[in-house]
Amino acid sequence: MVELKERIDMERLPNHVAIIMDGNGRWAKSQNQPRVFGHRNGVKSVREVSEAAAELGIKFLTLYAFSTENWNRPRFEVNALMSLLVETIRKEVSTLMDNNIKLQAIGDLSKLPNQTLEALREGLEITAGNDRMTLTLALNYSARWEIMEAAKKIHWDATKGLDTEKLTEEIFQQYLTTAEIPDPELLIRTSGEQRISNFLLWQIAYTELYFTETFWPEFRKSHLYEAILDYQQRERRFGKISEQSA
Numbered sequence: 001m002v003e004l005k006e007r008i009d010m011e012r013l014p015n016h017v018a019i020i021m022d023g024n025g026r027w028a029k030s031q032n033q034p035r036v037f038g039h040r041n042g043v044k045s046v047r048e049v050s051e052a053a054a055e056l057g058i059k060f061l062t063l064y065a066f067s068t069e070n071w072n073r074p075r076f077e078v079n080a081l082m083s084l085l086v087e088t089i090r091k092e093v094s095t096l097m098d099n100n101i102k103l104q105a106i107g108d109l110s111k112l113p114n115q116t117l118e119a120l121r122e123g124l125e126i127t128a129g130n131d132r133m134t135l136t137l138a139l140n141y142s143a144r145w146e147i148m149e150a151a152k153k154i155h156w157d158a159t160k161g162l163d164t165e166k167l168t169e170e171i172f173q174q175y176l177t178t179a180e181i182p183d184p185e186l187l188i189r190t191s192g193e194q195r196i197s198n199f200l201l202w203q204i205a206y207t208e209l210y211f212t213e214t215f216w217p218e219f220r221k222s223h224l225y226e227a228i229l230d231y232q233q234r235e236r237r238f239g240k241i242s243e244q245s246a
């Protein structure tokens with residue numbers, strides 16, 4: 001593991017890593033345990049990966065913790081996930097402070113249960129001044145929702161005098177929930193699924209995608225290092241030819 005970490009080129013670290021944490025339920029099943037057991041163990045991975053990312057010097061880590069579609073799960077599981085969020089945020093705030101990590105959230109937070117929202121608000125407030133790394137939780141997030149919201153806000157601003165003829169990609173992205181966050185260079189999805197599932201659609205236009213068979217509860221620091229090493233072997237050309245981007 002030490003070896004893996006040492007092979008990482010610190011000059012070419014991704015500035016922003018986004019992760020679709022998937023496979024909690026299937027991992028739990030493989031252990032003959034209820035799905036919630038998978039989510040509980042998934043929190044350990046969140047901890048490990050946040051620590052590894054901060055240690056490396058990654059500035060932004062974004063985790064897809066709850067999608068708009070996740071409300072369709074059995075009520076028991078949704079409630080368990082919401083309680084787990086409250087518990088985790090409360091428990092981890094001191095670790096976030098010790099490590100100078102700022103907590104952020106994106107998504108339609110207004111639909112979260114009061115308790116979850118309260119714990120989240122507390123976490124956001126307490127860590128607001130931290131600047132080593134920004135840990136963003138996508139909660140009740142959907143990229144299409146985000147883009148629709150941006151369109152509505154732009155429409156509203158247009159009625160107040162915004163000249164939509166002058167709208168640029170840079171201005172548009174200021175209307176997204178990620179306005180303060182640069183686009184990710186690397187997106188990881190665990191558990192063998194190869195889909196984006198309505199996550200950061202606008203922001204991943206040029207992002208390198210990395211899919212691994214590992215279930216999220218088994219994802220450890222070494223898996224993050226592997227993903228980064230894989231990313232560093234790729235050539236990012238942004239539509240140019242090799243000679244131009246060299």
Ligand code: FPP
Pocket residue numbers: 021022023024025026027039040042043046063064065066067070081084085088089137
């Ligand atoms: C996907 O596995 C995982 C989720 C929907 C929830 C992720 C939540 C956590 C890891 C815990 C809370 C997180 C934080 C940041 C405190 P799945 O249930 O879709 O697994 P499956 O595809 O195998 O059914």
